[in-house]
Amino acid sequence: MQASDMTPIVQLSVEAPAVPLLSWLSAQTQYPRIYWHGRDKIEEVAAIGICKQFYYQDQVDDHQLAADYQAQRGKGTSQDLRYYGGVAFDRTVACWPEFGRARFVLPRIELRRSGQKIKILLNLNFDNQNRDLEYQLALDAIAKIEKPKPLSPPNKTRLMSRSDLPDKDRWRELVEQVTQHNFNKTTPKVVLSRQTQIEITEQLDPWTVLACWQGRNPNSFQFGFQFSPERTFISCSPERLYLRRQNELFTEALAGTTIRGLNQEQDDLLAQQLLDDVKNSHENQLVRQHIVDVLKPLSQYVGADEKAKIFKLTHIQHLHRSIRAELKAGVNDFDLLRALHPTPAVGGLPRNSAMNFIRQREGYARGWYAGACGYFNHYESEFSVAIRSALIEPRRISLYAGAGVVAGSDPDAEWQELENKLATILSILIDF
Template sequence: MTGHFFSSQFSELIAKLEQLRLVPICDPIVQLSVEGPALPLISWLSAQTLYPKIYWHGRDRDEDIAAIGSCKSFYFADQVDDNALANIYQQQRNKTNHQDIRYYGGLAFDRSVECWPEFGRAHFILPRIELRRNGNKVRILVNLNFENNDLEDEIQAALNAIATIQKPQPLSPLNKLSLISRSDLPNYSRWKELVEQVTQANFIQSTPKVVLSRHSQIDVDDNIDPWAVLACWQGRNPNSFQFGFQFSPERAFISCSPERLYLRRQQELFTEALAGTTVRGLNPDEDNILAQALLDDCKNSHENQLVRKHIVDALTPLSQYVGADEQPKIFKLNHIQHLHRSIRAQLNPGVSDFELLRALHPTPAVGGLPRHAALNFIRQREGYARGWYAGACGYLNHHESEFSVAIRSALIEPRRINLFAGAGIVAGSNPEEEWQELENKLATVLSILIDF
C-alpha cells in the first residue's frame, strides 16, 4: 500500500483481519468495516489496479460507492434461468446474518442472446474492498468468503488486496479526442425501414410499441479513461443514476441513466414510467413552452400511459397495493426532458428481487408492448446485440435493493467508444424525428468526448 490517504484505517482493518485467526468463524460470509474521512471516490477508483472496479451512485440520495476486487461472483455467459439465479442468490443470503452485504452487478437487456465478454447475460459481484460515502464520512468495508475457502487463504487474499491499494490521483484531464470514424447500426436508411414496419396499421394493432435503438461505434485517436468520462458526465447530469462496471482493463460500461427500474425497501417498492422526450429550451420561457408541448403531445402521452399501465399490470399479482400518478410530470435533464409518472407498491410477503426483475425488465420504455412480440422484433431486426445497454444494473441486499435501467450508456474499449440510444416507436412516429431524438440523447456524452 503506497502511502495511502486511508493508511490508519487500513492498518485497523489489517488488525481486524489478523484477529479472525484467533476466533471461531460463524458465518461463511464476513464483513469488516472502519470509518474514515470522505474523498472523491471516482478519483480513488480510477487509481486502483485491482479488478473488477465498480462505481454506483443512486439518483435520489447522497451516497456513492466505489468497490474493487471480488470475493464472490455469479457470472452467466450462456443461457441464464431466472429461477436458478434467484435460488443461487437466496442461498447466498442465507449464508450470513450480516445485513449490510451487497452484491453489485447487472443483467443484459436480452438474456436469450449472446452478450459482451466478461459482462455476460448476468454478472454480480460481492466486492473484496468497498468504500461507501455518506456526506463527509466514508465506510471502508472488506468482505471475506469462507465458504469452500481455507481460512488462511481467504485472510491472505484480503491482505493482498489491501496491499494493492493506491492513493487517489487527480483524474486525467479530458482532452477532446479526434474522431477517426463513426458507424451507426442500424444506419438511417435501415432505421427508416424499421420505423415504417412498426408503424404499419396491421403491425401496430397487435404491437402498439417497439423501442428501436442504435449502436454508434466511434473510433478515436487515443485511449479513454472511463472513470474520467463518468465523472464529467456525472457533473452534467447530477439528477441521474451514475454507475460503472469494469471487469478487466479492456472494457468498461458506464452510464448516467435517468431511469429507475425499482427501489425496494423491505416490502415497499418504488418505480416509475419514464417515456416521452423533448429537448430543453435555450431559456426558461422556451424550456417551459417545450415542456408544456410535451405534456400536450398525444403521441408522447400515449407512450407514457402504455408504460404506466404495463408496470401496474406486472406488479399487481405481486402486490397488496399498487398506486400510480394519473397525470405525468416533467423530468428535466441537461439536454432533454421526459414525461414521468411515479409508481409505488406494497409487495406481498416473500416476493424476491428476481421475481421483480423478471416482472419489470425489460420495461416497455426500452423494449415495447406486448413484451414478447416487441422483443422478438428487436431480436430479429435491430441488427446488433444490446448487451448491458438497456439492461438492469444495481445492487441486491437483504433489506434494500436498487436497480437502474442502463440507458444513456457507453461501452468503452481501447480507442473506441460504443454509444447507445433508443426511441419508442408508436402510431404516428416519424423516422426523421425519432432519429433526431437518438442524436439528442447522445449530445451530452459526445460533447464531453469529441472535438468536432
C-alpha cells in the same frame, strides 16, 4: 474480529476520511472496478476485487438464476453486505465478454460515502474456503491499494470514424414496419435503439469520462463496471427500475421525450407541449399501465400517478409518473427483475413480440445497454435501467440510445431524438 463458523460471509468495516471516490477508483489496479452513485445523491460507492460472485456468460436458465440469486443473497445477513452487478437487456442472446448475461459481485473492498462520511468495508468469504488462504487474499488486496490521483479533464479526442447500427435508411425501414397498422394493432410499441460506434485517436480513462458526464447530468444514476482492462461499461441514466426497502417498492414510468429550451420561457413551452403531445402521452401511459399490471400479482397495493410530470435533464426532458407498491411477503428481487425488466420504456408492448422484433431486426446485441444495473441485499435493493450508456474499449467507444416507436411515430423525428440523447456524452468526448 473472529468470524463464527456458522457465518459464511463476514464483513469488517471502519470509518475513514473522505476521499474523491472516482479519483480513488481510477488509481486502482485490481479488477473488477465498480462505481455506483444513486439518483438521490445521498450515497456514492467505489469497489474493487471479488469476494464472491455469480456469473453467467453462456446460456442462463431463469429458474437456476433465481435459485443461485437467492442462495447468494442468503449467505450473509449484514445490512451492509451488497452484491453489485446487472443483467443484460436480453438474456437469451450472447453478451459482451466478461459481463455475461448476468453478473453480480460481492466486492473484496468497498468504499461507501454517505454525506461527508466514508466507510471502508472488507468482505471475507468462508463458504467452503480455507480460512488462512482467505485472510491472506484479503491482506494481499489491501496491500495493493493505491492512493487516489486527481482526475485530469479529458482532452477531447479526434474522431477517426463513426458508424451507426442500424444506419438511417435501415432505421427508417424499421420504424415504418412497426407503425404499419397490421403490426401496430398487435404490438403497439417497440423501443428501437441504435449503437453509435466511434473510433478515436487515443485511449480514454473511463472514470474521467464518467466524472465529466456526472457533472453534466447530476439528476441521473451514475454507475460503471470494469471487469478487465479491456472493457468498461458506464452509464448516466435518469431511469430507476426500482428501489426496494424491505416490502416497500418505488418505481416509475419514464417515457416521452423533448429537448430543453434556450431560456426559461422556451423551456416551459417545450415542457407543456410534451405534456399535451398525444403520441408521447400515450407512450408514457402504456408504460405506466404495464408496470401496474405486472406488479399487481406481487403486491398487496399498487398506486401510480394519474398525471405525468416533467423530469428535466441537461439536453432533454421526459414525461414521468411515480409508482409505489407494497409487496407481498416472500417476493424477492429476482421476482421483481423478471416482472419489471425489460420495461416497456426500453423493450415495448407486448414484451415478447416487441423483444422478438428487436432480436431479429435491430442488427446488433445490446448487451448491458438497457439492462438492469444496481445492487441487492436482504433489506434493500436498487436498480437503474442502463440507458444513456457507453462501452469503452481501446480507441473505440460504443454509445447507445433508443426511442419508443408507436402509431404515428415519424422516422426522422425519432432519429433526431437519438441524436439529442447522445448530445451530452458526445460533447464530452469529441472535438468536432
